[in-house]
Amino acid sequence: MAITFAASSPATVRRARPRGRAVRRTLTGWAFAGPATVLVVGLSLFPAVWAFFISRARWNGISPGVPVGWANYERLVSDPDMLAAARHTLLLTVLFVPSSIVLGIVVAIALNQRIRLIGFYRTCIFVPYVASAAATGILAGFVFNPQFGAANDVLRHLGIPQQQFLESPTQALYVICVIALWGEVGFTTVIYLAALQDIPRELVEAATMDGASRWRVFRHVTLPELRPVTVFAAVWQTITAVQLFDLIYTTTRGGPLNSTQTVVYYIYELAFQTQRLGYGAAAAYLLFAVTLLLTLGIIWYSRRRGSEVF
Numbered sequence: 001m002a003i004t005f006a007a008s009s010p011a012t013v014r015r016a017r018p019r020g021r022a023v024r025r026t027l028t029g030w031a032f033a034g035p036a037t038v039l040v041v042g043l044s045l046f047p048a049v050w051a052f053f054i055s056r057a058r059w060n061g062i063s064p065g066v067p068v069g070w071a072n073y074e075r076l077v078s079d080p081d082m083l084a085a086a087r088h089t090l091l092l093t094v095l096f097v098p099s100s101i102v103l104g105i106v107v108a109i110a111l112n113q114r115i116r117l118i119g120f121y122r123t124c125i126f127v128p129y130v131a132s133a134a135a136t137g138i139l140a141g142f143v144f145n146p147q148f149g150a151a152n153d154v155l156r157h158l159g160i161p162q163q164q165f166l167e168s169p170t171q172a173l174y175v176i177c178v179i180a181l182w183g184e185v186g187f188t189t190v191i192y193l194a195a196l197q198d199i200p201r202e203l204v205e206a207a208t209m210d211g212a213s214r215w216r217v218f219r220h221v222t223l224p225e226l227r228p229v230t231v232f233a234a235v236w237q238t239i240t241a242v243q244l245f246d247l248i249y250t251t252t253r254g255g256p257l258n259s260t261q262t263v264v265y266y267i268y269e270l271a272f273q274t275q276r277l278g279y280g281a282a283a284a285y286l287l288f289a290v291t292l293l294l295t296l297g298i299i300w301y302s303r304r305r306g307s308e309v310f
Helices: 010-055 071-078 080-111 118-130 133-143 150-157 172-198 201-209 214-242 246-251 263-273 277-304
Strands: none
Touching: 010 277, 071 277, 080 118, 080 172, 080 214, 080 263, 118 172, 133 150, 133 172, 133 246, 172 214, 172 246, 201 214, 214 277, 246 263, 263 277
């Protein structure tokens, strides 16, 4: 009995080899990215889902939780402390976001010039951003100390009355905004500096040759080219302002008289100081919803203006 063996055609072998290489590349990629993906999903998706179930219960973290449905969310709407924290967060966001964008543009334009030691200046601007926010808050506590702080020392030399700064209910939130700006302007400066260097020089030269002044070149050429970066910066800085916690924790702890208590710090107090984990989780989910709506609103407005960035 004759036995015959079917030989694969060269075309079939050529098709099989690229397919095998693609499978090996895919498996190799997932071998590197898989553990990190599992870690990220396990530390973000699972806690988020679990927090949602906690937000619909009355739980102190020790005894069994009591389901309350949507009662926690209904209480948040009329909670005076929550409303006050929301007002403080809104004021901080309104002050912080436009200021960080404007200062970022101004400093980026200054650092885009050809001057000596420009690399040193750029490094100095970016260092506060990469520094620890906790260290920044502790340092700011010494700078703005009413008794021996450097800020009051400067005011004294200028003949200006000393201020209470972080110990004044009317000044503390504005000082927090200044500290946050000092730490975050480096970020907006870097992205605007990169965007400025990507603007085609032909556009600027053409506008200059047509007789446009520096202000007109900036207004009609530079600003339109920076619009997508501005949208990104607005979204990023809005999220930063809404979720600000570390500076407040290391400087005022929400005081004086709760004048710097933001939503995130109020959530911290609910969950980890008063042990009302269900109520705190509901506040956290409400903050997430508001942040998402703000982000979508900024993106929608930018797309209507023709600034596609996402």
